[in-house]
Amino acid sequence: MDQSLSQLCETVRAASEAHTPLLIRAGGTKDFYGNASSGTVLDPRSVAGIVDYEPTELVITARAGTSLAELEQLLAENGQLLAFEPPHFGANATIGGCIAAGLAGPRRVSFGPTYGGVRDFVLGAKLIDGRGQLLTFGGTVMKNVAGYDVSRVLAGSMGILGVIAEVSIKVLPRPMSHHTLRFEMTADTAISKLNEWAGRPLPLSASAWHEGTLYLRLAGASAAVRAARHQLGGEDFDNEQADAFWIGIREQTHPFFADNAPLWRMSVPSTAPALSIGEPQLIEWNGALRWLRTARPAEQVRECATRAGGHATLFRNGDRSAGAFTPLPAPLAAIHRRLKAQFDPLNLFNRGRLYLDL
Amino acid sequence: MDATRQRSLVDALRAFLPEDAVLFREEDTRPYECDGLTLYRQLPMVVALPDTEDQVRRVLQLCNEHNVPVIPRGAGTGLSGSALPHHAGVLLSLAKLNRILSIDPLARTATVQPGVRNLAISEAAARHGLYYAPDPSSQIACTIGGNVAENSGGVHCLKYGLTVHNVLRVRGLTIEGEWVEFGGLAPDAPGLDLLALVIGSEGMLAVVTEVTVRLVPVAQTARCIMASFADVGEAGDAVAALIADGIIPAGLEMLDRAATRLVEPFANAGYDLDAAAVLLCESDGTPEEVAEEIERMTAVLLAARATRIQVSNSEAERLRFWAGRKNAFPAAGRASPAYYCMDGTIPRRRLGEVLKAIQALEPKYGLRCPNVFHAGDGNLHPLILFDDADPDSVARAEAFGAEILELCVQMGGTVTGEHGVGVEKLDQMCSQFDRATLDAFLGVKSAFDPAGLLNPGKVVPTLHRCAEYGRMRVHGGNVRFPDLPRF
Numbered sequence: 001m002d003q004s005l006s007q008l009c010e011t012v013r014a015a016s017e018a019h020t021p022l023l024i025r026a027g028g029t030k031d032f033y034g035n036a037s038s039g040t041v042l043d044p045r046s047v048a049g050i051v052d053y054e055p056t057e058l059v060i061t062a063r064a065g066t067s068l069a070e071l072e073q074l075l076a077e078n079g080q081l082l083a084f085e086p087p088h089f090g091a092n093a094t095i096g097g098c099i100a101a102g103l104a105g106p107r108r109v110s111f112g113p114t115y116g117g118v119r120d121f122v123l124g125a126k127l128i129d130g131r132g133q134l135l136t137f138g139g140t141v142m143k144n145v146a147g148y149d150v151s152r153v154l155a156g157s158m159g160i161l162g163v164i165a166e167v168s169i170k171v172l173p174r175p176m177s178h179h180t181l182r183f184e185m186t187a188d189t190a191i192s193k194l195n196e197w198a199g200r201p202l203p204l205s206a207s208a209w210h211e212g213t214l215y216l217r218l219a220g221a222s223a224a225v226r227a228a229r230h231q232l233g234g235e236d237f238d239n240e241q242a243d244a245f246w247i248g249i250r251e252q253t254h255p256f257f258a259d260n261a262p263l264w265r266m267s268v269p270s271t272a273p274a275l276s277i278g279e280p281q282l283i284e285w286n287g288a289l290r291w292l293r294t295a296r297p298a299e300q301v302r303e304c305a306t307r308a309g310g311h312a313t314l315f316r317n318g319d320r321s322a323g324a325f326t327p328l329p330a331p332l333a334a335i336h337r338r339l340k341a342q343f344d345p346l347n348l349f350n351r352g353r354l355y356l357d358l
Numbered sequence: 359m360d361a362t363r364q365r366s367l368v369d370a371l372r373a374f375l376p377e378d379a380v381l382f383r384e385e386d387t388r389p390y391e392c393d394g395l396t397l398y399r400q401l402p403m404v405v406a407l408p409d410t411e412d413q414v415r416r417v418l419q420l421c422n423e424h425n426v427p428v429i430p431r432g433a434g435t436g437l438s439g440s441a442l443p444h445h446a447g448v449l450l451s452l453a454k455l456n457r458i459l460s461i462d463p464l465a466r467t468a469t470v471q472p473g474v475r476n477l478a479i480s481e482a483a484a485r486h487g488l489y490y491a492p493d494p495s496s497q498i499a500c501t502i503g504g505n506v507a508e509n510s511g512g513v514h515c516l517k518y519g520l521t522v523h524n525v526l527r528v529r530g531l532t533i534e535g536e537w538v539e540f541g542g543l544a545p546d547a548p549g550l551d552l553l554a555l556v557i558g559s560e561g562m563l564a565v566v567t568e569v570t571v572r573l574v575p576v577a578q579t580a581r582c583i584m585a586s587f588a589d590v591g592e593a594g595d596a597v598a599a600l601i602a603d604g605i606i607p608a609g610l611e612m613l614d615r616a617a618t619r620l621v622e623p624f625a626n627a628g629y630d631l632d633a634a635a636v637l638l639c640e641s642d643g644t645p646e647e648v649a650e651e652i653e654r655m656t657a658v659l660l661a662a663r664a665t666r667i668q669v670s671n672s673e674a675e676r677l678r679f680w681a682g683r684k685n686a687f688p689a690a691g692r693a694s695p696a697y698y699c700m701d702g703t704i705p706r707r708r709l710g711e712v713l714k715a716i717q718a719l720e721p722k723y724g725l726r727c728p729n730v731f732h733a734g735d736g737n738l739h740p741l742i743l744f745d746d747a748d749p750d751s752v753a754r755a756e757a758f759g760a761e762i763l764e765l766c767v768q769m770g771g772t773v774t775g776e777h778g779v780g781v782e783k784l785d786q787m788c789s790q791f792d793r794a795t796l797d798a799f800l801g802v803k804s805a806f807d808p809a810g811l812l813n814p815g816k817v818v819p820t821l822h823r824c825a826e827y828g829r830m831r832v833h834g835g836n837v838r839f840p841d842l843p844r845f
Binding site for chain 1: 508511515536549644646735736771773796802806
């Protein structure tokens with residue numbers, strides 16, 4: 001173990017001896033996300049750098065404090081990308097924070113090899129637990145069923161199980177070609193069209209509907225993109241403008257996300273009809289992700305999500321007293337508490353960030 | 359076996375299960391003594407065959423109350439002994455829960471009971487132009503519940519993912535008999551991603567009673583390239599060259615010469631028997647897309663020193679190319695009294711090195727070992743041919759297998775890519791993981807199953823077992839074959 005890593009373990013060990021709660025925070029680009037937490041700030045950026053990257057293995061291994069932008073730049077230089085297209089929410093984003101937040105971008109629901117959220121691409125991780133021990137889960141190979149798949153669980157864990165020190169991630173080749181189409185249609189038509197198209201072998205790579213316009217990104221082999229454009233019709237969107245548009249959706253710089261109204265992230269089955277809550281909406285992921293701007297009480301928003309068969313997260317702004325995330329049913333909450341106690345017996349890490357009692 | 363305990367358990371189970379759903383006589387329980395890994399056998403105390411979810415719940419409640427271990431089982435095709443019975447436990451077969459509950463073509467999902475066969479899902483979805491992508495070789499027999507337990511792969515998982523990528527939701531029961539739901543139809547279920555833990559947990563965390571899988575559109579067409587190489591290392595480099603060119607083949611499989619010679623008389627696939635290795639490389643998609651990709655693949659393979667290239671020109675020809683690969687295990691079964699299939703995964707760049715090392719081990723153990731290989735994702739399946747009637751041959755096969763797995767760990771790989779740890783690879787887990795990590799696995803187990811009643815003794819070795827294994831590896835004098843060099 002090198003010095004920076006052993007130092008980080010030592011810091012955790014000392015905190016554990018002194019029972020000092022820790023708030024894991026690197027670039028702080030996702031401070032807004034989850035519940036408020038407190039504790040002595042632990043900045044894992046002392047542990048940074050690419051550990052191993054062999055493009056032909058389709059795997060990159062990096063220390064948690066590695067800059068997300070630099071990592072993506074390295075992949076781009078080698079004609080590859082992070083297939084889950086993660087939002088950065090700021091220049092200081094790190095790969096460790098990206099995994100801990102578990103947020104995927106517009107490509108999440110694309111077809112075939114590129115499908116998936118953050119957890120679908122995590123192959124392995126090193127984690128510092130609440131005793132200051134360095135644990136190694138998974139590996140650097142794509143198929144690995146030795147032991148429980150703890151490294152995937154770290155995606156979206158909000159740092160409650162420990163300090164992510166290193167991750168190995170499956171990467172993919174950049175698509176040969178991409179193109180965005182625009183269609184004028186209602187939310188309900190868009191939802192039904194998107195689901196219908198997703199059932200056909202089309203190179204869908206992203207979708208966003210807002211105020212009567214559906215944006216559809218195609219990406220893949222040039223022949224496939226060409227054929228799909230021909231089949232789907234729609235209006236061509238200039239590639240450069242389209243790239244900027246998708247970055248705006250991913251980074252939430254699109255005007256829909258402006259101002260300080262509470263922003264809700266509603267996950268629903270992709271075929272759920274348009275929400276009848278009467279508030280501004282932006283639809284992504286073939287209908288499975290519905291962004292909502294509303295000041296309604298959490299109870300009402302969550303009831304609307306439940307009726308649609310999903311759940312709602314208070315993503316930015318607003319009153320978090322009801323918790324940022326949808327509460328868990330009792331048997332799952334019990335498993336969460338016991339898991340947390342196994343990894344972090346003194347409850348040092350990110351207290352309350354995921355759920356108030358964890 | 360404690361006959362009184364057995365009798366009282368049978369009586370208690372028969373209070374809510376029909377008589378023929380509770381087996382305890384030796385002639386009835388014998389078929390359940392092992393799974394696909396026949397080297398390990400154990401009779402269970404009782405076999406329970408519920409056919410409703412509620413019966414499953416009551417079996418679990420009863421066992422939990424009386425502290426009886428429960429070993430869940432699907433079709434029993436697993437290759438690592440995950441479903442090996444417990445002498446004082448209930449073997450819980452989920453094979454009778456075999457209904458496809460619903461298929462939603464618009465949402466592209468199927469909700470099925472755990473005993474539904476893998477292939478049956480694709481067959482039922484076919485009329486909607488959809489299928490379930492993970493296709494383990496045993497797909498005609500293996501069940502989706504077993505696939506969830508093992509995180510099964512198949513020959514198309516480089517492009518289409520493993521079970522963990524294709525299962526959206528699992529409904530099941532804790533050992534206490536409480537209902538739990540992991541994942542869901544809406545993405546990113548709240549809380550920790552417990553679905554990722556349950557998939558591949560080999561029946562140790564929860565009992566699966568319902569599974570919702572993602573269905574994907576059937577490709578319009580598929581074509582396969584069969585490429586010959588004069589050296590296994592070059593074939594490995596060709597795989598890397600394909601990936602470097604930005605191609606993700608739908609399937610990418612390799613057979614070494616020993617394997618092609620083993621399967622050819624059985625499958626008549628038309629393999630080049632002079633080649634040191636044959637690569638099968640498939641493209642699927644629209645006709646235009648496939649034509650473009652086959653052209654690129656051919657150019658890359660030729661540049662990577664392929665000595666011969668054949669491209670399938672019909673569906674029949676494509677299936678013939680695959681017939682040899684898909685029949686490798688039955689062919690091994692015909693060529694030898696028994697075979698032992700290994701399942702290590704390595705970084706692809708170490709392929710040539712590893713295959714040569716395995717060849718070098720053959721004379722040491724006096725056993726042949728053809729190799730079939732999921733080349734795209736680095737998953738090796740060396741097939742050690744041995745004689746199961748000869749205890750010495752059995753012991754040599756096990757020692758050979760153990761050495762191959764140690765080699766995979768040394769190369770930065772893993773002891774199991776898709777078959778699971780079960781009881782088979784408990785010792786090698788001690789090599790792959792340090793004690794702190796193994797203890798964390800035990801912690802995960804106890805978070806789901808505090809009393810340790812679900813499939814106990816599988817997957818995670820105890821401290822004691824690793825200590826024993828460590829001693830055996832360090833002090834050559836204690837091993838069964840002291841003349842065999844070890845790592």
